[in-house]
Amino acid sequence: MSAERFERAEEQYTEIITGDKMINTTLRSLIDSRTICKMEFPRTRYSWITILLDVRNEGRSFYLLIDKVAGFEEALINSPGQEISLEFMEKEGVPCRFRTRVIAPHNREIWSELPKVIYRIQRRQYFRIEALLGTEIHFQLPSSKAKEKWKVKNYSAGGVAFFIEKDPKFSVGDILSDVHLRVPAGNELIEFRIPEVTVRRIEPPSLHGGRTLCAVEFQKVSKETRDLLVSHVFKQQRVVIQKLGR
Numbered sequence: 001m002s003a004e005r006f007e008r009a010e011e012q013y014t015e016i017i018t019g020d021k022m023i024n025t026t027l028r029s030l031i032d033s034r035t036i037c038k039m040e041f042p043r044t045r046y047s048w049i050t051i052l053l054d055v056r057n058e059g060r061s062f063y064l065l066i067d068k069v070a071g072f073e074e075a076l077i078n079s080p081g082q083e084i085s086l087e088f089m090e091k092e093g094v095p096c097r098f099r100t101r102v103i104a105p106h107n108r109e110i111w112s113e114l115p116k117v118i119y120r121i122q123r124r125q126y127f128r129i130e131a132l133l134g135t136e137i138h139f140q141l142p143s144s145k146a147k148e149k150w151k152v153k154n155y156s157a158g159g160v161a162f163f164i165e166k167d168p169k170f171s172v173g174d175i176l177s178d179v180h181l182r183v184p185a186g187n188e189l190i191e192f193r194i195p196e197v198t199v200r201r202i203e204p205p206s207l208h209g210g211r212t213l214c215a216v217e218f219q220k221v222s223k224e225t226r227d228l229l230v231s232h233v234f235k236q237q238r239v240v241i242q243k244l245g246r
Helices: 003-012 020-033 072-077 223-243
Strands: 015-018 036-040 047-058 061-067 083-089 095-105 109-113 117-120 136-140 147-155 159-164 175-185 188-203 212-219
Touching: 015 020, 020 047, 047 109, 072 095, 159 188, 175 212, 188 223
Parallel strands: none
Antiparallel strands: 015 117, 036 047, 036 083, 047 061, 061 109, 083 095, 095 109, 095 117, 136 147, 136 175, 147 159, 159 212, 175 188, 188 212
């Protein structure tokens, strides 16, 4: 995707960070806080978790240094344009995204151009994290008192994707009520109660090893619960950094 098409696609976002000073300030904050980023080659299967290392001045040019990840050089060869996308979440829980062109991969870091624009995404869109083993979603089926419990694949402050082992008894657009998202935390479970969710996507078992994948969007969530979810997701990002030994 060209830079022009990317910018048109990002018009839905509420705030644009631009200008050398603002860009540098934002990047320095990410570097100093060792904020985790999701890096990918757009429209490919290549995706990694990484961090930003430095903004380096060489001659009259400035470069962004990104922590190198396994398999990057192979992916670079197979990705025309050498453009990557990076996504991160600010402390306030607002997801942000930018694109940059790769200059060259070195032994321990990836050198790229400084981004010209960073997009702060609307609050209704949230950074999604992979669920820990034991994360479950509980809900009540439409027109039924029956309760269901399923394993969660990933979640955010705005919704959940989960697997079911049989044909779903609901369809896209249905409302599921009395939803509980339960996330393991040590020897305990953190529970988030969501009054209602809307089914947004159902993917067939053929795409997921015999299990149906369903994605739902949270509805009628209180500000207190939303803030707790945003805080929880941000903390989970920090846990990933610690596991990487950073």
